[in-house]
Amino acid sequence: MSRDSVIEARSLNLTFATNDGPVHALSDVNLTINKGDFVSFIGPSGCGKTTFLRALAALEKPTSGTIRVNGLTPDEARQKRAYGYVFQHAGLYPWRTIAGNIKLPLEIMGFSKSEQLRRTDEVLRLVELEDFSKKYPWQLSGGMQQRASIARALAFDAELLLMDEPFGALDEIVRDHLNEQLLELWQRTDKTICFVTHSIPEAVYLSTKIVVMSPRPGRISDVIESPLLAERPLEIRDSPEFIEIAQRVREGLRAGHGSE
């Protein structure tokens, strides 16, 4: 195990028992994620992306194999509040204002009142929602809600961010904008990010490492290290390197399907 590896998964298997028999959500998954990596998980629906993220977060228990998060078991890491989790749907509490939602983890983790305010202001500025702090979730657009839920995950400054299709339901323009912001945030803070997506350009644009997965049973079919520089203007998506990586991802996805 290398010194700066944040996540180590070894021969990971996870099977759900269902009424129609067992579902192999993850089969023999091996993966190392280093500190400061931006890792995208891409693959067809049902290939186990969410399950893998949930297993990292100790929301799902592996059937066999090991996971280490910062050298700890996922449950120990959870108890140390080692990660922030962004769910596929914003999942804001409807009876709390945007600021109130962002304060939720801070209250639970026992930050002082003044620290709560300071951090709430800081992350609200980060996701450009400072003018909406007193609004309720239903008064915001879907994209704004998703930004608020990212701010909530950032508020307690965990080193590791687990994001499950955070921009899945958004239109292309908003998505581009949020991608830029996320990238900028990542560059500034040196966080490790695990990011689930269905979009090839999004995966290539954001990641230092792209994990291509295939279904039935869910497994990793390819891991692509991106040669792109950390500095990435949106125009990079028209460059030959970018197109080449996207091509490789597409082939990985197709191969995964073909083996069915």
Place this chain on the structure above:
Amino acid sequence: MRRSFFPIIFVIAGLLAIWYAAVVPMNIKMALTAAERNGFVVTPVGAKERRDRSAMLLVVQNTFAIKETFALERPRLPAPHQVAAELWDSTINKKITSKRSLVFHGWITLSSTLLGFAIGTGLGILLAIGIVYNRAMDMSVMPWAIASQTIPILAIAPMIIVVFNSVGLQGIFPKAIISAYLSFFPVVVGMVKGLRSPDQMHLDLLKTYNASSTAGFWKLRLPSSMPYLFASLKIGIAASLVGAIVGELPTGAVRGLGARLLSGSYYGQTIQIWSALLGAALLAATLVALISLVQRLTLNRMGML
């Protein structure tokens, strides 16, 4: 407000019309007997003759007496204006400390309603928390709660009153227990549903924060349960009022709306019965409206309205 005004007026007018229409056949025989005694010519002659006649036929044959059916002293069915006059008389014209004041009796019933409602709500919430957080209670409490509600309250009320009397407790408390007995159930059912209403994602979120179950209760389960709680409270307060009135019946109480109903039926004072009934209905409507108001204010503050 304006939009709901006309439909409400329309419905009330309709109900009043049906009520007035029912008064005539219901009271016609009494009215004819009284008219005959006062020297009017009635067809057919003699109360005995009329006993088995259809009321409708009698109305048609004696249209002159229709007016009388609305003005009898102890009618079978009092007319709305008679009840209204009695209500007015016994609320506005009597000192509220007088035994003939409906406000006085209303207050007696209201106080045990509110006490019983408070006890029932508290008990209901505690039981619901127990059911949600404790597996043993989850398996055991609900069947008993349901069983408790299948016992007719009229059967159990006298026993409660007698038991409490024998240990020296009288007046408001035994009645409040009956109110509590009726009102805890909707609160348990609503609160269990409410405390279990958060979706899995909201629960998972707290888990990723390693939140304690106390934090889970105060920050997620309790706030999510509020809409359910208020729906239950509205049912609960009405049930409490019924409980308090029923609690006044078996002891032959002399105070309270139940006592008014009882004494009214002893002495054939139908107008008094109806005005006590209407008074109880108005009280129930007011209480439910108050809870609606608190609900609006609370949910509004929570940004959920």
